[in-house]
Amino acid sequence: MSRTVVVAGVGPGLGASVARRFAIEGCRVALFARSESYIDELAAELDEDSAGEALAVPTDLTDPDAIESGFEAVRDAFGPVDVLVNHASGGSWKGLTDLSQEEFDRALDVGARGAFLCSQEAVGDMLGNDNDNDDGDTGGTVIFTGATSAIRGRDGALAFSAAKFAARGMAQSMARELGPKGIHVAHVVVDGGISPPNRTVENPEEYLDPDAIADSYWHLVEQDESAWTLELDLRPHVEKF
């Protein structure tokens, strides 16, 4: 079975690794990001090098209309969505006393409202999938990329903490609502820094390899519905936590 996947929020780090892994597995992968240049390049690479296909969909996740038309573009190209990865975040690293209202709004608009709207679009497809065809009882998968700040509010990162907590609350609510309908909702707590693309770091073992993270995303998609994971954490073996 070849899946249609939306990765909402793709940059050259984890987003790209997840998209690449899905493409390698033969999926049709739609890449959402505000800026066109990187996703165009990545889409070309995936079309060339993987078993799957890719589509760059320039989309501002703070704009509800853009999200709607982005999903329309995906459906036109690839058909209904089977997997959504809510991967975007927009938090500035400021505490209560320094944060502007605009920064707060932006973090919540990207990390909470954007994820809500993308989920509504994708889950509509997944429920429709379920009704329209006979592919069994699994309607799809929604994965949220979380962070330590989703389970432990962080000093000096008020809006990021608020948005990451909000997304985790949504994931849990959706898992309870949608699990019985065959949709697997999962929340991944990425605890630690991810290896930066295109540069060398001094102590590479202190960073998560984004391809290794993508392995666990793929495992979540492949889990049998009799034993689904709502939440798992991921960290480098040397991480202090």
Next chain:
Amino acid sequence: MSRTVVVAGVGPGLGASVARRFAIEGCRVALFARSESYIDELAAELDEDSAGEALAVPTDLTDPDAIESGFEAVRDAFGPVDVLVNHASGGSWKGLTDLSQEEFDRALDVGARGAFLCSQEAVGDMLGNDNDNDDGDTGGTVIFTGATSAIRGRDGALAFSAAKFAARGMAQSMARELGPKGIHVAHVVVDGGISPPNRTVENPEEYLDPDAIADSYWHLVEQDESAWTLELDLRPHVEKF
């Protein structure tokens, strides 16, 4: 020491009990709510019956300008704020598939952004308090009224879960930022239904008495800074959980 208190989001249930308890302890209590009629009535009652004073401040917590002028009104009447209770919530009980964007936005605007803006106003006063006088290192208290949906996303309550999680994340971030500056931030998980005002219920022991909840809010305000609570839960003794 007589404190100036803002209760943001006052209705005839828990908000009124908290306001009443603070007034009984001699505080000057500002009552924020969108509709004027109830808070006018409550302010008159508290002025009459308690050792403290009360001020009705009609305020739409989704409106940043209204929050700013609300706090100005409090300072004019009572001086700088010592205690803030973030008590408002605006979630509709709908799941992903039924929720409109307007309902989502409203829940987050009231429960997350409103609490952020009120906290910024109040904490500005508390930090100022600290600088302007010699009352030691305790600048004030911020209490968030949370719910079970703040720690366990609820089926059929997507936006409420998102907003309550977001507020908890903010509380934790703020506690870490502001504790060392003498400001006590606490999050109360109210687990269960609160006794409704003005009507009799069949099994009263299944409900939280709002006056009993207010006892724990007051305990939080009175805690010594050497042993502050970030989070406590409250539920009726017969609650299944």
Next chain:
Amino acid sequence: MSRTVVVAGVGPGLGASVARRFAIEGCRVALFARSESYIDELAAELDEDSAGEALAVPTDLTDPDAIESGFEAVRDAFGPVDVLVNHASGGSWKGLTDLSQEEFDRALDVGARGAFLCSQEAVGDMLGNDNDNDDGDTGGTVIFTGATSAIRGRDGALAFSAAKFAARGMAQSMARELGPKGIHVAHVVVDGGISPPNRTVENPEEYLDPDAIADSYWHLVEQDESAWTLELDLRPHVEKF
């Protein structure tokens, strides 16, 4: 109403502060500890200086027979038990590779089995209280002194973490079993170092004042059964967490 209280595990730190606070409130307080000398001295002090009474009950909490006869001594002197504070712990600060079986057993025998046996004795009295007299629906209170290691297993403290987790699991199980029977079970997460008795520390604000902790224990005992707390945390305002 004057309560009979057992503090299981009394030393000159938090145990003494809790016992003292209960005695000040007029309780009859039984002090359990392995070594007689300190509790004899404390009992004399409390009898002299407080509104309540105190009884030293030398008890090895790893010895089931000693626990049983300790509770018998309390009943003979003070009548049935109303409040139990499970306060003892016996963990050595060692990780997996260094810990001996004897050290593991001791930590679990004191922190888990001892707390189980004391709870069984005390709750038997509390349920009996409920049946024998008409004092309403509150049969009593059981408080566990927990630690950060009860919610976050600690590097280099394997047995302490195991015992503290076990006690928290018991507290939650008991709260669900006994709440509907009018017995309040609570677990206090003490996060940070407690001010050491009888010596000065360099940065006193980095320590919890044991008398301030005892304030929250007393608040738990006094909570109305319509709004009981299962868990609260306590830490110094400057604590990094």
Next chain:
Amino acid sequence: MSRTVVVAGVGPGLGASVARRFAIEGCRVALFARSESYIDELAAELDEDSAGEALAVPTDLTDPDAIESGFEAVRDAFGPVDVLVNHASGGSWKGLTDLSQEEFDRALDVGARGAFLCSQEAVGDMLGNDNDNDDGDTGGTVIFTGATSAIRGRDGALAFSAAKFAARGMAQSMARELGPKGIHVAHVVVDGGISPPNRTVENPEEYLDPDAIADSYWHLVEQDESAWTLELDLRPHVEKF
């Protein structure tokens, strides 16, 4: 690389599925259980049908000497241990008022002390592995089979909750101690009933398929050390939680 695996606590349910999955992947699997008959039968099946090998090691996990000689038998047959699955539990479903001391002790001896002693034996091998050869920095994997009662103490299951919490506390402590040494410690929260072997159930979708659980155990063993999971949960898609 072919691994030596100990599954401590093998019955015809999940233990057998985990052992079978490891054997299919080519591992040498030692089966620990008190009663010999089932593990003899399973070992014969695995030797016959899988790419790996199996060894039945009759072992009473409440007996420290038996654990020590069990691991000796494994080393003699298969060499040093690479993977340990702490899978045994011995809790009776009783609350505080009904539980005997013997039942409490047994639950803790199997679920906590047995897991500690097995971990000490296995981790000794894993650290030795690391030193003796050049197979890189991953010394091994320890997986704890947890339950919902490991994160939420259960009414009417006091000793089971205590033991499961204790094991989770140990897992977290060990993960922090041993991760930097290349040993992956993970805790799996199995939330729900597992399909019973050898009989049909009315609503099979309400049960976890033990083979599906075993997929996630294998994923944990295969994770790259740059992105290790400490905890994941597993439940049927229709589970209410």
